[in-house]
Amino acid sequence: MHDHDHHTHGTSAIDANENATHDHVFLGAQHDRNARRTWAVIAITATMMVVEIAAGTFYGSMALLADGWHMSTHAAALLITALSYRYAKRHARNSRFTFGTGKLGDLAGFGSAVVLGVVALLIGWESLVRLANPVGIDFGQATVVAVIGLVVNLGCAALLSEGHGHHHGHAHDHHHGTDNNLRAAYLHVLADALTSVLAIAALLAGRAYGWLWLDPLIGIVGALVIARWSWGLLTDAGAVLVDYLPEDEDLPAQIREAIEGEGERVTDLHVWQLGPGHHGAIIAVRAKAPRQLSEYRERLAHLGELSHVTIEIEPV
DSSP states (O other), X not given: OEEEEEOOTTSOOOOTTTOSXXXXXXXXXXXXXXXHHHHHHHHHHHHHHHHHHHHHHHHTOHHHHHHHHHHHHHHHHHHHHHHHHHHHHHTTTOTTSTTOSTTHHHHHHHHHHHHHHHHXXXXXXXXXXXXXXXXXXXXXXXXXXXXXXXHHHHHHHHHHHTTOOOTTSOHHHHHHHOOHHHHHHHHHHHHHHHHHHHHHHHHHHHHHHOOTTHHHHHHHHHHHHHHHHHHHHHHHHHXXXXXXXXXXXXXXXXHHHHHXXXXXXXEEEEEEEEETTEEEEEEEEEESSOOOHHHHHHHHTTOTTEEEEEEEEEEO
């Protein structure tokens, strides 16, 4: 005996007989808002990029030019986030995506994490080269550019931080609601802000004491921190892509607790993430006296993150 049903947050399970066809839209609750904010950040970044490149060319400033071109790679990385939001929304009801497009954000987040890792490697390499061969720095000009970059990036981070599943929050909330696509954009902006803060510190100390070696040394520290963020995002987004549930994920235990009763046992259980805040489950139940399918669905109704459930009942 098989049953298949789909229900959304805050509603009880829908009877399969009453709703023979249903959509598979498993996008995050804040999908549209996050997409709008990402485009706003891209607009701000692109504007800064054009201003810095133009000013750098006009004033012959290498610091402005370098930061301007760095901003262009930053904007390109953010485009991955924005375009994946658009694609996921456009194809949300495309039946060729068996379980919807909710995981596209994790795929984009994984790609952005790779870009972030490459950025960390480039910063680290450039810092090592400068450590071996010190380059003269125009401290005043470079400090102004770093301060401008910091202000812009902090503003962008504020736009992207709200609703971004904080990595150090409660494990249950983190794994169930995190939008890895938005988290990727947030980390790109945060990485830029971090490099600006470290650059300002290094430039001020370098200007005061003439320590040319401090700038590349702090660059290496920044590269290591960004690499750590990249690795965290890679592992979290990658886990979703290969249907791996974190060890502290308690949804399988909650399902067993809700279903199992006197003479009933869950013999096979598969739980995976369909999108931010959405999980799917395939449950095989062995029962001495099988109950109505609607009763089993009712037992699971309080698990709001269960958005797609298939139940198989095997009488003993």
